[in-house]
Amino acid sequence: MEKRIYNFSAGPAILPEEVLLEAQKDLYSYKGSGMSVMEMSHRGKIFDGIIKQADADLRKLLDIPDNYSILFLQGGATLQFSMVPLNLMPPKNKADYIITGSWAKKALKEAKRVGTVNIAASTESENFVRIPKQEELKLDPDASYVHFTSNNTIYGTEWKTEPEVGNVPLVCDASSDFLHKKIDITKYALIYAGAQKNIGPSGVTVVIVRKDMLDRSQDSLHTYLNYKIHADNDSMYNTPTTFGIYIAGLVFKWLLNMGGLDEMYKRNVEKAKILYDAIDASNGFYKGTTEKDSRSLMNVTFRLPNEELEKKFIEESKKKDFEGLKGHRSVGGIRASIYNAFPKAGVEALVQFMEDFKKNN
Structure with missing residues (x-):
């Protein structure tokens, strides 16, 4: 086997060797089924077991309560920049965004298409060399939610703790540091992460959403953009990224096994x-x-x-x-x-x- 290099790429990024070797072993015929995970029906018994195990292991890793839904979606964090405001901003149609880098700015751009956005804090004038301090946040207590980006891959900054936002729902793009440590999931109304940095291959996006927030998803939304549709269908409204979810599940298992x-x-x-x-x-x-x-x-x-x-x-x-x-x-x-x-x-x-x-x- 060819030797492995040291891969410092920001994403798609390095995966655990143990995960790659297990996937390699089962690539041709998954657990003796005679077919690869890439080939099997997403509605079949085998894949049903794979996605349910991934859900259970992620819940175990983060102590996710039953009043949260885990969604395995597509479109990367970039699609979530639109889905979050489309689903969560109504009926007030206003939200707070904390700007700490390029991806936060992109999320802001999409939110502005939906409603009024208050920039609660920004360090852009300092070239994003730091995370804003709590006392700098100018929050609207009547906002539909507060959005922040937990880690900024381009600028190399990271929130050490969540911003304190009172009773306003907290939303986080955790794409590049998801699962790097234990967090209190109950502080969040919704947290999302593209898989390709810390979870698995590109193509999967994990969304963890508190179920009461699903009441905000309006029937007038385009079907695929509606969180409630995905939750009601257990991430199976359309064909999910089956192989990506399988690899993410192996990563969750790897994390559990290491402690x-x-x-x-x-x-x-x-x-x-x-x-x-x-x-x-x-x-x-x-x-x-x-x-x-x-x-x-x-x-x-x-x-x-x-x-x-x-x-x-x-x-x-x-x-x-x-x-x-x-x-x-x-x-x-x-x-x-x-x-x-x-x-x-x-x-x-x-x-x-x-x-x-x-x-x-």
Whole structure:
């Protein structure tokens, strides 16, 4: 078997090796069924067992109560930028959005098509180098909901705790740090995440919605855009992303087997500390792009003294079997995405490369 590289890509991103090997083993004939999960009916008994197990394991990981529905949808987080306001903004037709990066801005753009949007806080004037503080939030107590993005892949910032929003329903785009630690799901009215960063392959979107919020979904909505339709049909209104849900289910099982999300969080803190410590100890050769109390555990962003050195860094890193270290095209620099499945050994190898590169340049 070909050796694996260290994949620092921001998404689609690294998956656990154990998950890939299990999927490989069952790819041709799932559990002796004579067919692949990619080939079987989504309404058949075997797949029914797969999706129900994925639902049960995700509930176990996050202690999700029975008054929440789990939906496995399509269209990525981008479709949720529209589905959230279409379903949740009526009848008041106004909502609060906290702007911490490019994806939050895209969510805002779609919400404005539905109703009045109040920007409760934004750090755009500071180039999104930090997360807003609680006292900066200008919240409307009469808003239909408050929307925030928990982790900002492009800028490398992450909320350490949820914003406090009183009695207003809280909605979160958790695409790039979903399941990186245990959260209190009861603080959220709805939380959604595209799978391709921390859950599984691209194509699946997980939506966890409190059931009372489904009463806001109006019959006048286009059928596929209606959360209530998907909840009533157990994510089976149309053919779901069967293979993607199967892989996500294997990831949920992998997390449970390693000890759950508290253990995952411990590992994530340890990995990120190794890399941030190396950046901070480099005497300015490597410079983090975010304020320290806003640093992401998932996406570590930094710069070198000039763009020529950054280009050289990226080229030489590829010779060491590192992939995906180039920063997002909109901001440049370096970005190491070290999601749940990224191994500690890979972070240590990157730090060694950084030390050697600094010495030679």
